[in-house]
Amino acid sequence: MSRPPRARESVLDAFEEILIAGGERAATMDATARAAGVSKGGLLYHFASKEALEAGLIDRLGRLIDADVHEISNAADGAVAHYIRTSVMAGDPLDRAMLAVSRLAQGGSAAASAALHDARERWAGAVRPHMPDEASLNVVLLVSDGLYFNNMLGGAGPHPVLQDADMDALVALLEGLGRG
Amino acid sequence: MSRPPRARESVLDAFEEILIAGGERAATMDATARAAGVSKGGLLYHFASKEALEAGLIDRLGRLIDADVHEISNAADGAVAHYIRTSVMAGDPLDRAMLAVSRLAQGGSAAASAALHDARERWAGAVRPHMPDEASLNVVLLVSDGLYFNNMLGGAGPHPVLQDADMDALVALLEGLGRG
């Protein structure tokens, strides 16, 4: 249980934010250092290379997924509802890490792709016990992926993909699938 | 009906390919020119800036979407089945353009994001007449988005998201939704 240095976490936060807002191209060491309020040299003390910086972010995602999978399995409102409703961005640490690591995956990072694949398998494991068959499970997983996809493409659209009422109807429909 | 110069199309093909394989960062003017077999100066004759190159690719996507929306509406195997089955990458020109423009959208290109939002709305328009309500329509759209999302994250996984049999079961389930 090593508590990571404050500056290190600030750098990771800044890197994450720039990846989300501007993509891999915008997320340079320089821009990250500036946003984190440290010098380039300061950043390089904590992360000796760009690759190390990316690895740090991927590690952070892994820790957040651990907590989330546990939460889904114990959700009071039901695993499916909880899983689907939290697939639309609320801006919490997991959402942000997912988005940022997705950007890295798009940039060709094999480690980032592997981390996302791994996350998806662990979510599948948490939801599977609540579904009658694999086809229904696939619908739930793919709808969640679809929500992430829309979040990922950014708020460029005039309105969110789903209104609150649409989300309620969607969850009801998917839970119907869950009851066989 | 202007037929675009061969070299221009080669440049667009190369840019698309590099975006898909390596992301926005890898898709430099230099790399694109090299892959297209022209010099940087040659590329810049056809596309005067990086922005113009991206706009060229977005235009290409728009033309392919036109054709696809028409095809979905007239699909012999049913709109839903056709839409869902073609959401998983076959490597055809539309798949490639979608993937490449998604990379640009991730990089913060507002034009790319707008083009993808527009495509989604047009697909919704083509599928809506075949669904009993908006909740069912949303499931179909989101499953399609989810399939694209998984394609987008690349073949890093040990196996595709869906086996053939899983796809058949998925389509059957979604068509059940379509029948109310």
Add this chain to the structure above:
DNA sequence: GTCTATAAAAAGATAGAC
């Protein structure tokens, strides 16, 4: 741990020859 200074390579773009 954090900084400045600097190197080495790569980026987008211009100019002008052919």
Add this chain to the structure above:
DNA sequence: GTCTATCTTTTTATAGAC
């Protein structure tokens, strides 16, 4: 239409002071 040469800025990374 396509090329080479060149300019400017940005990017990653190193070296070494504090």
